[in-house]
Amino acid sequence: MSRPPSMIRITALTHRYGDREVLKGLDLSISRGETFALIGPTGAGKTTLLRIIDLLEMPSSGEICFDDRPVPGSGKQRLQMRRRMSLIHQKPQLFDSSVYDNVACGLRWRGNKETETVRKVGSILETVGLDRYEGRDARTLSGGEAQRVALARALVLEPEVLLLDEPTANLDPVSTSRIERLIRSIARQRSTTMIMATHDMSQGQYLADRIGVLIDGRLVQTGNSTEVFRSPRSEEVAGFVGMENIIEGKVVASAEGIATVKTGSDPDGTTIQAVSDQPVGREVHACVRPEDITLAPATHRSSARNSFRGTVTGVASSGPLSRVEVDCGFALVALVTRLSTEELGLEEGAAVVADFKATAVHVIERSAHR
Amino acid sequence: MTEIWQGLIRAVQLLVSFDAEVVEIAARTLRIAGTSSLLAAIISLPLGTLIHFRQFRGKGALINIVQTLYFLPTVIVGLFVFVLLSRAGPLGELGILFTPQAMVVGQMVLITPIMLGMTISALSGVRKELLETATSLGASGSQLGLLVLREARYAVLAALLLGFGRALSELGVAMMVGGNIDGYTRMMTGAIWLATQRGDLELALALGIILLFLALVISIVLNRLQQRRPQ
Numbered sequence: 001m002s003r004p005p006s007m008i009r010i011t012a013l014t015h016r017y018g019d020r021e022v023l024k025g026l027d028l029s030i031s032r033g034e035t036f037a038l039i040g041p042t043g044a045g046k047t048t049l050l051r052i053i054d055l056l057e058m059p060s061s062g063e064i065c066f067d068d069r070p071v072p073g074s075g076k077q078r079l080q081m082r083r084r085m086s087l088i089h090q091k092p093q094l095f096d097s098s099v100y101d102n103v104a105c106g107l108r109w110r111g112n113k114e115t116e117t118v119r120k121v122g123s124i125l126e127t128v129g130l131d132r133y134e135g136r137d138a139r140t141l142s143g144g145e146a147q148r149v150a151l152a153r154a155l156v157l158e159p160e161v162l163l164l165d166e167p168t169a170n171l172d173p174v175s176t177s178r179i180e181r182l183i184r185s186i187a188r189q190r191s192t193t194m195i196m197a198t199h200d201m202s203q204g205q206y207l208a209d210r211i212g213v214l215i216d217g218r219l220v221q222t223g224n225s226t227e228v229f230r231s232p233r234s235e236e237v238a239g240f241v242g243m244e245n246i247i248e249g250k251v252v253a254s255a256e257g258i259a260t261v262k263t264g265s266d267p268d269g270t271t272i273q274a275v276s277d278q279p280v281g282r283e284v285h286a287c288v289r290p291e292d293i294t295l296a297p298a299t300h301r302s303s304a305r306n307s308f309r310g311t312v313t314g315v316a317s318s319g320p321l322s323r324v325e326v327d328c329g330f331a332l333v334a335l336v337t338r339l340s341t342e343e344l345g346l347e348e349g350a351a352v353v354a355d356f357k358a359t360a361v362h363v364i365e366r367s368a369h370r
Numbered sequence: 371m372t373e374i375w376q377g378l379i380r381a382v383q384l385l386v387s388f389d390a391e392v393v394e395i396a397a398r399t400l401r402i403a404g405t406s407s408l409l410a411a412i413i414s415l416p417l418g419t420l421i422h423f424r425q426f427r428g429k430g431a432l433i434n435i436v437q438t439l440y441f442l443p444t445v446i447v448g449l450f451v452f453v454l455l456s457r458a459g460p461l462g463e464l465g466i467l468f469t470p471q472a473m474v475v476g477q478m479v480l481i482t483p484i485m486l487g488m489t490i491s492a493l494s495g496v497r498k499e500l501l502e503t504a505t506s507l508g509a510s511g512s513q514l515g516l517l518v519l520r521e522a523r524y525a526v527l528a529a530l531l532l533g534f535g536r537a538l539s540e541l542g543v544a545m546m547v548g549g550n551i552d553g554y555t556r557m558m559t560g561a562i563w564l565a566t567q568r569g570d571l572e573l574a575l576a577l578g579i580i581l582l583f584l585a586l587v588i589s590i591v592l593n594r595l596q597q598r599r600p601q
């Protein structure tokens with residue numbers, strides 16, 4: 001398989017602040033034109049990695065190649081490489097001048113002609129929906145407007161690599177979807193290479209070709225969004241991508257691609273059927289998304305492979321959905337619509353049956369060192 | 371008491387009639403203090419920017435020394451520059467002692483630490499993230515320097531004004547290396563001193579009023595600038 005040439009290649013990258021290792025031996029290659037989402041919990045090192053890729057900071061060790069050439073430690077060549085990228089910071093930092101000057105500065109620094117600058121700035125401000133804002137004092141803009149100016153300021157340079165650090169954190173849902181659409185259209189039209197950090201899993205899924213999960217300074221999994229979302233490689237990733245039900249167990253039988261996982265330590269504990277080829281005897285985690293669990297009245301007779309009788313221990317509503325906690329020998333969280341919550345009379349102490357398919361269960365080997 | 375009142379009235383008459391001597395001394399003062407401020411600024415802005423960005427050993431100590439020199443007594447500077455420029459001194463060959471040039475040199479020694487030190491602290495008020503953003507947008511080292519000066523422009527201007535104010539109002543340097551020569555190196559402060567000695571109260575008061583007025587203007591502008599500091 002011939003891969004497109006790599007735009008950014010990182011080898012054995014490690015970064016320390018003082019004696020704390022923030023990035024721990026990363027290897028990553030990003031192809032030209034690819035949109036890559038870096039997801040991970042807060043403090044995982046996403047911003048640090050983006051800053052290193054943008055050549056703002058030198059890694060403690062490891063190598064970075066930009067467009068197949070190793071990045072030098074200093075000098076003109078480094079500046080020239082940096083000028084082919086731009087980074088949009090997590091918190092937009094606008095200069096104390098007009099919106100026009102903010103957007104124009106990168107072009108001026110590159111020695112562009114002012115007539116051309118005028119034209120480009122005008123057109124990019126229109127793209128981000130800020131035409132007629134040219135003369136505004138940048139310090140008086142709202143958060144969403146400031147974020148769009150920051151985006152325009154980077155986009156006007158037509159960078160080959162666009163680095164976005166949580167581009168929609170601190171924005172309301174309307175501005176968020178507006179900026180997401182903009183990012184998406186730029187990725188398509190200009191075939192810009194993009195790397196974006198986000199802790200919003202669904203944003204990564206929506207915008208990226210490929211996702212990398214960064215946890216505690218390690219790139220624990222990379223793959224397309226279906227892979228990461230459906231088959232997380234570890235318990236940590238599973239938790240992060242929204243597989244809230246992570247049940248400890250052991251494979252006790254395996255036949256025709258279906259594994260039987262016994263939960264808990266008691267010898268005749270409940271068993272879960274899962275599509276998996278983990279061998280008998282292996283210690284595992286069985287992971288199920290709350291939205292893949294259906295709840296029914298206790299009288300219901302189910303055809304699902306996994307059907308457990310239990311008692312509701314808690315109900316919490318968030319928007320149109322309710323999170324229902326059920327104790328069926330092990331704890332389960334199910335996500336059901338508010339309507340069915342009412343129809344089923346789901347309240348604390350109610351008896352229910354929780355069903356889920358064998359295909360909804362993702363089995364991960366329990367790592368030995370835990 | 372009446373004498374003082376009459377002096378004051380005549381002083382105001384001198385001012386409103388644009389008395390030739392008053393105008394001449396005031397103009398010379400502004401010219402000399404302006405020149406030394408301009409030259410000190412030309413040194414302080416780039417040097418301050420360089421010190422701000424460079425990390426080197428003894429940076430903290432250097433800044434401390436510069437700040438200590440804010441309080442340098444004018445007579446000490448006068449003495450130092452006098453020795454430097456006197457016939458036997460290391461720069462005696464220039465032969466500029468008791469000339470306006472010597473006063474400019476002396477005032478520069480006096481006010482450069484103020485301008486330099488305050489420029490450095492003005493620049494350190496600019497957020498690091500902002501400079502990093504500029505770097506990421508492709509600013510080179512010198513472009514970054516211009517940007518940081520621009521971002522801190524109000525505080526930097528305040529630094530320059532404060533230096534100018536000190537040059538205007540000092541007496542020691544002007545007297546010791548300028549010589550307070552009539553029609554040549556006499557500044558407002560020196561003229562006030564001499565006129566008071568001679569009992570020429572109206573000239574002393576007229577010049578005093580101008581000096582106070584300039585101080586007032588500078589202080590108002592400084593105040594304004596301080597309020598314009600971002601956030």
Ligand SMILES: Nc1ncnc2c1ncn2[C@@H]1O[C@H](COP(=O)(O)OP(=O)(O)OP(=O)(O)O)[C@@H](O)[C@H]1O
Pocket residue numbers: 017022040041042043044045046047048049090199
């Ligand atoms: N300049 C610094 N000095 C010391 N520690 C730092 C510095 N910058 C970041 N860190 C630490 O490095 C770790 C990674 O930080 P980073 O900002 O890269 O995380 P992140 O994944 O971007 O988090 P978030 O989602 O909250 O933005 C954090 O624990 C942080 O405290």
Ligand SMILES: [Mg+2]
Pocket residue numbers: 046047048090165
């Ligand atoms: Mg971050």
